[in-house]
Amino acid sequence: MDGLDDIVEEFLVESHENLDQLDTDLVALEQEPDSRERLSSIFRTIHTIKGTSGFLAFHRLEEVTHVGENMLSRLRDGALALTPTRTSVLLQMVDTVRSLLASIEATGGEGSVDVSAVVAAISAAMEDAPVPAAPVPAEQPAAEEPALEEAPVAAAPEAAQSLVPAPAPAVEVPSPVSETRVPASRREPVLEAPEHAEADTPAADAAGGQARRAVADSTIRVDVDLLDELMLLVGELVLTRNQIVQYVGRSNDTDLVRASQRLNLIASELQEGVMKTRMQPIDHIWSKLPRVVRDLGLQCGKSVRLEMEGRDTELDKTLLEAVKDPLTHLVRNSVDHGIEAPEDRRAAGKPTEGVLTLRAKHESGQVVVEVADDGAGIDPAKVGAKAVERGLITADALARTSPADVLQMIFLPGFSTAAAVTNVSGRGVGMDVVKTNIESIGGTIEVESVPGEGTVCRLRIPLTLAIVPALTVECAGDRYAIPQISLQELVSLDAEKAATAVEEVGGAPVYRLRGELLPLVRLTDVLGLTSDRHDGHVVIAVLRSEGRRFGLVVDRVINTEEIVVKAVGGQLKAIGLYSGATVLGDGTVALILDVQALARRALRAETNERQESRLAALSAAATDTERQRMLLAAIGGGRRVAIPLDTVTRLEQVRTESVERVGNREVVQYRGAILPIVRLDRHLGAYGESDHEVLEVIVYSDHGRSVAIVVEEILDIVDGEAAVRSDIDDMGLLGSAVLGDKVTELLDVRAAILAADPAFYSAPVTPAGVPASLLEA
Structure with missing residues (x-):
């Protein structure tokens, strides 16, 4: 109503x-x-x-x-x-x-x-x-x-x-x-x-x-068991749909192809509709937490204010029930351990009333739930000392462990830093159960903390467990599925490039992806198999887990499809590498890889030697401009500029008529945001032809902000290794070099970006995606 x-x-x-x-x-x-x-x-x-x-x-x-x-x-x-x-x-x-x-x-x-x-x-x-x-x-x-x-x-x-x-x-x-x-x-x-x-x-x-x-x-009550049964039937329909679509794809019958496309559309809409019937706002479990916070605050002698953001965020009912107890435990833990007593807060210069914040939002096909407090935070030194005391890690291993990895030790079984056992905190068990329960539903939990300022526990939970989009890969002749919720991108290297691009740092294989060293895990090594690919090509699936990235090396990528998750037996579950199984469109069974388990293999605590090697490699990558690949572009008047390729997010074409103005600046609507424009010809004083119907645009993005750099024509991508360089420069340039037998100007990218958006490196982006500097134009 x-x-x-x-x-x-x-x-x-x-x-x-x-x-x-x-x-x-x-x-x-x-x-x-x-x-x-x-x-x-x-x-x-x-x-x-x-x-x-x-x-x-x-x-x-x-x-x-x-x-x-x-x-x-x-x-x-x-x-x-x-x-x-x-x-x-x-x-x-x-x-x-x-x-x-x-x-x-x-x-x-x-x-x-x-x-x-x-x-x-x-x-x-x-x-x-x-x-x-x-x-x-x-x-x-x-x-x-x-x-x-x-x-x-x-x-x-x-x-x-x-x-x-x-x-x-x-x-x-x-x-x-x-x-x-x-x-x-x-x-x-x-x-x-x-x-x-x-x-x-x-x-x-x-x-x-x-x-x-x-x-x-306008409403009707339906038994949850009936919804579960309906979801199972839809899952079987999706499997059958996948098989029919694959079979028909090999057919030349036009009518059959058209009918399969219609079936594909209807099955997708039916699946979406059934999934919506199972969705409930997270407020269903949040509504009980104000009472929990109030009672615990009185019991502990603390004044705590609970704030909630994103109460309408929806989640599958099954997952909602599964996350209720872990979330309640995190809230109790924040009130009991995180937020200090009023006199301690007063001594630290804080308001006597502590603030506990719950946030929920949809992000990249999953639900992110945060439990944040403004309490004392977690001191990695205390966590490390407690871990050594309990025999969970040796002192030598602790010295080689990063502070971020030390914080994750609070999820180890039997770990607790509580000075005294209370009926609220229990006896040091609970956080390991929270992690186990979250991972059992395909989710992850991360903890971030700044001593003296507060702690954030972040849960990442899939929207549903029943039907998920996945990437199908092949390794040693077998098929495996990787949930797309963890997949960021795919990288394919030919034999020549793979020989130089895949390096070893501190004894571990890494790949330099846009200047960042990416730890690699070979699926064949994890599974104890031998790769059947001998042509030297390397295929890397870039995955993200627990806030960090790594690359999974596979033999081949097959395709992407929606898979129906089936539980695996106890023997397979005990291996710790598989989160389930599915039946693919061609009828074969594929195991679903547990990305969290693979991540733990890739992201083990780095040794001091490896950390130093990694920092040295990153420093070399930043200073070694001789090997930097460059994008060549014409800007009019016979002038050419070179732009470092790692500052190019993507190349686009924009119709001139779509360019609009905000004050005295040009902007263009792009992927739901408003991008400020800088025309290099005007920026560098070339002033070429401006009557083109379509503009060639180089988009650069960083930390949620983007700018559009307009050039006359994209010419080529070249290697700057053997370039003859000169320090002769001008406004907006870093110098010049001979690239492709022609003198080419080296663009000062930072100056060009600041010309488009003066606040690019400082001011935040507004919720509507409008650069704050444009609001002042």
């Missing part, structure tokens, strides 16, 4: 369901007046409506259900006997409640529905007094609004007392629910009432006059 709060909407849905059941129960109760079980059920239903209406400040609804609850309580306790009159006034109460709910649904409030008559009727029925007849105005026009609101509750008590037909004016009174409650002698006239009622209820759309579905009819 538009404009209704989610709590009110849920209250309306449940109340309508309960009222329908009350109608049945009250009528059946007349046949079994001594049924305590049915009376108790009716009492609980009315009690629930009364309690919620009081909480939501619907006072008239609370008043009428309160007096009804009093009668039901006395009936249940045997203090009153059920008579037809009492049944009638209870049914009248149900009708009045229904009218109030209709008004709440239409306007958000109780409107002008009068409850005094029905309250008086129920009170009189409890005292065995004659039920008062509500006065009916002598000449009340049917078209007046007050009559439409007040008459339904005025006519019903009369119906409960007498079978005499009401005076003629009452025939016009709308009562959309009363036709099944009144005696037969009055039923005929009242049947006309719903036509009048619908004209003033939300069922008619004011704009178009079309009927609008009521809130009670």
Whole structure:
């Protein structure tokens, strides 16, 4: 319902369901007046409506259900006997409640529905007094609004007392629910009432006059087991779809290809729809945490404020249940260990009230949940000392371990830095269970901390476990699947390049990817197999796990497809390299690789020697400009510039007509963001031809910001190794060099970027993707 709060909407849905059941129960109760079980059920239903209406400040609804609850309580306790009159006034109460709910649904409030008559009727029925007849105005026009609101509750008590037909004016009174409650002698006239009622209820759309579905009819309750079964069937459909699409791809029958494409589309939409039915906002588990934080804060003598961001982020119901306990444990841990006592915070110059922040968002096909506190943080030195004390690591190994890896030791079994054991923190177990539980659903957990400033625990959870997109690779003749949630990019090296590009640093294979050394793991080595590829080509799948990247070397990449995840047996699970299995489109079975387990092999603690070698290699890569590959571009007037290839994110073509202005700067809309433009011809004083319909654009991106550098023509990519260089420069240049037998100017890329976006290296990007500098233009 538009404009209704989610709590009110849920209250309306449940109340309508309960009222329908009350109608049945009250009528059946007349046949079994001594049924305590049915009376108790009716009492609980009315009690629930009364309690919620009081909480939501619907006072008239609370008043009428309160007096009804009093009668039901006395009936249940045997203090009153059920008579037809009492049944009638209870049914009248149900009708009045229904009218109030209709008004709440239409306007958000109780409107002008009068409850005094029905309250008086129920009170009189409890005292065995004659039920008062509500006065009916002598000449009340049917078209007046007050009559439409007040008459339904005025006519019903009369119906409960007498079978005499009401005076003629009452025939016009709308009562959309009363036709099944009144005696037969009055039923005929009242049947006309719903036509009048619908004209003033939300069922008619004011704009178009079309009927609008009521809130009670807009939802349906479905058993979770049925949804699970439906998801399994959709999974099997996806498998069959994959097989048909692959088979038809080898066919020349046009009609068959068209039919398979249609099947592919329908199956994808059905899969998406079924998955949506299982999605629930993370607020379902967050809603219980404010109470947890409050109680723990009082218990620990701390003042803690809980803030939540992204409560509407949706997650599969199964995963939501799986993440509930780990999340609760992290919150308890932050309050107990993370946030300091008020006197300690005051001494550290902090507010005495600690802040615990929960954040959730969708990112790259997964849900990222953060538990952040502004407490004392975690000191890696203390963590390392505790790990050595407990025998979890040797002192020598600790000295060779980076601070970031030391922090991950808090997830080791039996680890705790608590000075004292409390009934909140337990006895040093829990964080290892959190990690195990998160990894069991295909997720990861990372911890970041700054001593004195706070700690952030970051969970990365897949949206669903049932059907996931994956990359299929081959190794030693067998097929394996890699979930695309962990895949960043693919790199293919021919034999010549692989011989020089893959190096060894500190005894471990690495590949320099755009200036960054990437640790490599050969899948054949992990599996103890022999590669069947002997041509020297190297295929690297660049994967990300626990905040760090590594490269997985495979024999071949087959394709990408959506896979249905099947559980593996205990023997395969014990190996620790597989998270499941699937059936591919060609009918073969493929094991799904556990990226976290592979990452642990690649990203073991580096030795001092390896760290020094890595830093030296990075330094050499930064200073060795002789071997840097360059992009050559013409800027007009016969001038050419060379741009380091590692500063080029991508090359694009943009139509001139799509260039717009913000103040005195040119911009272009690109992939949902606004990119500032710098034209190199103007920047360097060349001023070439400007009547091109299509602009050649070099896009450079870094830390979420991008700029577009416009050139006249992209010429070539060359190796600057043997270039004859000169320090002769000019504004916007670093010098010049002979590249391709021609003198080429070496572009000062930083100056060009700052010409497009002066705040590129300092100011943040706004949420809308607009550089902050443009907002000031």
